[in-house]
Amino acid sequence: MTPTPSTATSTAARPWRPRCLVPGIVPAAGIGGLALTSGVALTATSGWLITAASFRPQILTLLAVIVAVRAFGIARPVLRYVERVKSHDAALAALAEDRGRVYDRLIPLTPARLGARGRGDLLAGVVDDLDDVAYAQVRVVVPLVALAITGLAAVLIDALFLVPAVPVVVSTIVATLLVGAVDWWIEHRTQDEVVAARARVGDVAATVTRDGAELAAIGAHAEAAAWLGDAQRRLARAVRAQSWGRALGVGLMPLVAAGHAVWMAFLVEPWVQAGFRTPLAALLVLTPIALGEVIGAIPDAVGSLARAQGAAARLRRLLDQEPAAARSEESPSEDAPTPGPRPHVEARALEASWDGRRPALTGADLDVAPGEVVAVVGPNGSGKSTLLATLARHLDPTGGTYRLGDLDALAQTPADVRTHLAIVDDEVHVFASTLRENLRLARPDADDEEIHEALRLAGLGPLVASFPDGLDERLGTGGRGVSGGERARLGIARALLSRRPVLLLDEPVAHLDHPTAVAVLDDLTRASTDRAVVLVTHRPEGLDDATRVVTLSPAGGPDAGPGTGPGAGLDAQPG
Numbered sequence: 002m003t004p005t006p007s008t009a010t011s012t013a014a015r016p017w018r019p020r021c022l023v024p025g026i027v028p029a030a031g032i033g034g035l036a037l038t039s040g041v042a043l044t045a046t047s048g049w050l051i052t053a054a055s056f057r058p059q060i061l062t063l064l065a066v067i068v069a070v071r072a073f074g075i076a077r078p079v080l081r082y083v084e085r086v087k088s089h090d091a092a093l094a095a096l097a098e099d100r101g102r103v104y105d106r107l108i109p110l111t112p113a114r115l116g117a118r119g120r121g122d123l124l125a126g127v128v129d130d131l132d133d134v135a136y137a138q139v140r141v142v143v144p145l146v147a148l149a150i151t152g153l154a155a156v157l158i159d160a161l162f163l164v165p166a167v168p169v170v171v172s173t174i175v176a177t178l179l180v181g182a183v184d185w186w187i188e189h190r191t192q193d194e195v196v197a198a199r200a201r202v203g204d205v206a207a208t209v210t211r212d213g214a215e216l217a218a219i220g221a222h223a224e225a226a227a228w229l230g231d232a233q234r235r236l237a238r239a240v241r242a243q244s245w246g247r248a249l250g251v252g253l254m255p256l257v258a259a260g261h262a263v264w265m266a267f268l269v270e271p272w273v274q275a276g277f278r279t280p281l282a283a284l285l286v287l288t289p290i291a292l293g294e295v296i297g298a299i300p301d302a303v304g305s306l307a308r309a310q311g312a313a314a315r316l317r318r319l320l321d322q323e324p325a326a327a328r329s330e331e332s333p334s335e336d337a338p339t340p341g342p343r344p345h346v347e348a349r350a351l352e353a354s355w356d357g358r359r360p361a362l363t364g365a366d367l368d369v370a371p372g373e374v375v376a377v378v379g380p381n382g383s384g385k386s387t388l389l390a391t392l393a394r395h396l397d398p399t400g401g402t403y404r405l406g407d408l409d410a411l412a413q414t415p416a417d418v419r420t421h422l423a424i425v426d427d428e429v430h431v432f433a434s435t436l437r438e439n440l441r442l443a444r445p446d447a448d449d450e451e452i453h454e455a456l457r458l459a460g461l462g463p464l465v466a467s468f469p470d471g472l473d474e475r476l477g478t479g480g481r482g483v484s485g486g487e488r489a490r491l492g493i494a495r496a497l498l499s500r501r502p503v504l505l506l507d508e509p510v511a512h513l514d515h516p517t518a519v520a521v522l523d524d525l526t527r528a529s530t531d532r533a534v535v536l537v538t539h540r541p542e543g544l545d546d547a548t549r550v551v552t553l554s555p556a557g558g559p560d561a562g563p564g565t566g567p568g569a570g571l572d573a574q575p576g
């Protein structure tokens with residue numbers, strides 16, 4: 002069976018959308034609104050109290066207002082605290098759930114749809130974007146709901162004492178929203194440029210620090226410093242353009258509050274002139290000053306909204322892609338047919354394309370029996386990794402057949418096929434955990450004896466023996482450092498522990514020096530006596546131990562001679 006290739010531009014069946022309001026955020030925002038309303042009431046009543054005291058009213062009246070001032074004074078921080086706890090609880094619970102959902106969607110897109118960025122870089126970007134989307138609940142929903150509640154309370158108070166003051170409050174809220182909208186528009190428009198410029202600075206800085214010695218060797222360090230300077234200037238320009246929105250918001254919001262206070266002062270001036278209701282006049286004039294706290298939160302809220310929208314758009318572009326292999330979302334099934342304990346890998350005239358247009362692999366034939374190590378070599382871009390991705394069912398082939406033992410591997414779901422494969426590449430991740438847990442990822446029910454055996458076969462026996470805590474030794478961040486060779490061996494130990502009968506290795510020793518690479522591959526070959534191993538490599542090490550060497554030539558590229566075409570992109574020789 003040959004599935005139809007999917008293209009990067011088609012849309013996924015269920016588009017990914019961020020949630021507008023997560024459960025629990027509206028009640029939390031309501032509490033936040035009450036906290037801010039208490040703050041406004043505190044300022045207004047204390048203004049009333051100070052002014053009224055000079056008129057020596059009845060002591061009972063004063064006492065009642067003193068009690069109100071104290072109540073508002075206590076309610077404000079208590080309600081604020083409850084709002085903080087509840088809104089963060091709601092946002093963090095939603096974030097945990099959303100991360101799980103996003104990772105579920107990323108897995109079928111790996112590696113074909115992840116673009117040229119490294120996996121770590123991509124994951125860090127996804128984590129940051131999800132954080133921005135989740136925190137918009139706290140930073141956008143809460144201040145907006147609070148503004149609505151406090152504004153309503155101010156309208157009601159004004160309507161109670163001075164009806165002409167109602168348009169003043171309403172126009173303050175409208176002016177706040179207008180300034181907020183302009184701030185949002187500027188921040189939103191410049192968001193993509195800021196993100197791109199920041200990424201560029203990170204990329205250039207990483208290149209300059211990583212390859213500093215080589216750049217100096219070819220006398221290009223001045224040029225590299227100039228790249229960094231250009232990237233930094235572009236970022237500064239983008240951030241400056243974005244800051245206009247924030248500056249406008251932060252600068253105009255106090256003016257809005259002050260204008261409100263002055264307008265109100267004009268309205269109550271006749272009362273003061275007549276010596277009538279002076280304390281109430283103070284209350285009404287102070288209300289807009291107190292509202293300034295609510296209004297002042299709006300520039301931050303719209304900045305967060307612009308960031309969250311930019312982050313959501315990036316996530317949508319990534320997650321709404323169609324996986325490169327059909328039925329990738331399906332989990333392994335209990336009753337899937339099995340190819341037998343030690344299947345033979347057999348591919349005939351395999352062809353594949355990543356984008357549905359440009360061929361990346363043409364006419365590859367492969368036969369790997371249990372106990373054999375077949376090395377796949379060829380120039381850059383000849384399709385070695387594409388062949389492995391097709392065998393791993395990360396990519397549907399555009400032509401050819403692929404069998405695992407008696408099983409037509411292309412008729413099975415990718416997840417079912419992968420239960421028979423162990424895949425090791427040159428980016429073996431070491432988790433910040435114990436050695437045991439790092440290994441048991443491959444087979445959670447493995448006991449210590451089996452873990453020791455896998456480590457020994459991968460050539461890590463002496464190293465583990467030197468660990469004071471043995472399998473409990475902590476690795477990765479905060480634990481013991483792991484060298485490149487140990488990392489590669491760790492990946493191989495995981496693959497051996499998984500007990501899967503087919504090993505697909507994509508340049509597992511790419512970053513190792515010659516003697517280490519030879520030692521790692523020797524150990525691997527010795528440990529794989531009953532497994533079928535496909536080893537993609539650029540380097541000569543390991544080829545002596547290989548049963549056969551298969552050479553790929555670029556699909557339709559300049560190396561493809563007259564015989565190129567289906568079945569001709571490959572040349573097999575004994576190892």
Ligand SMILES: Nc1ncnc2c1ncn2[C@@H]1O[C@H](COP(=O)(O)OP(=O)(O)OP(=O)(O)O)[C@@H](O)[C@H]1O
Nearest residue numbers: 112113114355361380381382383384385386387388
């Ligand atoms: N994930 C991907 N998405 C899109 N195109 C890809 C992807 N991986 C590889 N390609 C493209 O497929 C073609 C074959 O690349 P592939 O990585 O399979 O070659 P390779 O022989 O493994 O190269 P190298 O030796 O550089 O690793 C290239 O044109 C490459 O740009």
